[in-house]
Amino acid sequence: MSKWRILKGGFFKDNPVFVVNLGLCPTLAMSASLDNAFGMSLALIFVLVGSNVIVSAIRKAVPKRVRIPCYIVVIATFVTVVELFLAAYQPGLYRSLGIFLPLIVVNCIVLYRAEVFASKNSVLDSFLDGIGMGGGFALALLLLAFIRESLGKGTLWGYKLIPGFEPAVIMILPPGAFLTIALLMGFFNWRKGRKKAAGQRRARKSNRGEPGPATETNTNGRDRN
């Protein structure tokens, strides 16, 4: 696999939030404003890259049976680094991230990448994978925060967007988060379905006479824990 593809995969094809459906709790909770979303994204990218690199570096030394506790300790160490750093230099952000900062420890994305990718690949590849996956998470979170803040408060980064626009407060309350992510996921599913249908039409047209594509996989209704 080329380095570029590893880096790019996390952003679109294997986007952790919209495609794999992991790390939904911080995505929903921190998307009420772009400020928080940005802080959360940076914290998660740091932890993900750090834990990927360390897990990949120690992958041959860790016995298979106790690998999960080892990974959790590595992740918790990086989370502690972020916590102390933010508490010292960004106390405002530290307060608004609240309990979701320590909860990065049990964020499924970090453990998932450690188990699926970093424990099997070289340090450089894992580093790139961490950046790609963290970037994909950041992309999803910022997209959500953009929609919710602009509709719910009428502001972006705290600046007024349209004078006289009456914001719909429901968007920055919990229901708005659920609604936004549901519609975004539906939108991406719809686009994927259209793309697949177009690809199949093209394939049928190009090899007319031969049997058409044999399998039609169902991408919708996917339900992964």
Next chain:
Amino acid sequence: MDLGSIFAILIGVILVNNFVFARFLGLCPYLGVTRETSSAIGMGMAVIFVMTMASIVTWPLYRYFLAPDAVVKGLELARILRTTSFILVIASLVQFIEMLLQKVNPALYKALGIYLPIITTNCTILGVAVLNIDTFFKDGKPVPGSYLGSIVQGFGAGLGFTLAMILMSSVRERLEMANIPKPLQGIPIAFINACLMSMGFLGFSGLIK
């Protein structure tokens, strides 16, 4: 701590700040284990049990070892390891409960056993432990009645989570029959459900200060 404040904690954590609908915690099991009501109830019971146990264990751990004016002196360096020690204690606690149940009460183990391993890395458990510390400690000192309060809060948070799971699974069993647009099938429709339910739960927000 009188009955009134215990009741206020329970109402607050079950209805007003429900873990799923208001705090966005535990969304993975909320989406993953709600296909059938029976498994939703099993998961909910396991979460109530482990949450209460975690609250019982982490409060003394913080009070005596990790708080800024902890009783045990000479561990100043360990204090930065709050998150690490909590997750390790919770993981070993779950493992211990699993072994104990298997020996002492095989029937209960059969009912809850399959849910216990996935609870370790469930954000609700660590969430309630951190939340207890945030609510019941002011500047590292426990407020009066904080131990009982944190146990009640842990128990109530589990109850609120179970309530959300049961509501969702009942709706979801009906959704199997419904005619849903193809792109919205699966997780998106579950989130739209959550949106409507959390709108309902917003109605409770005036109940306590």
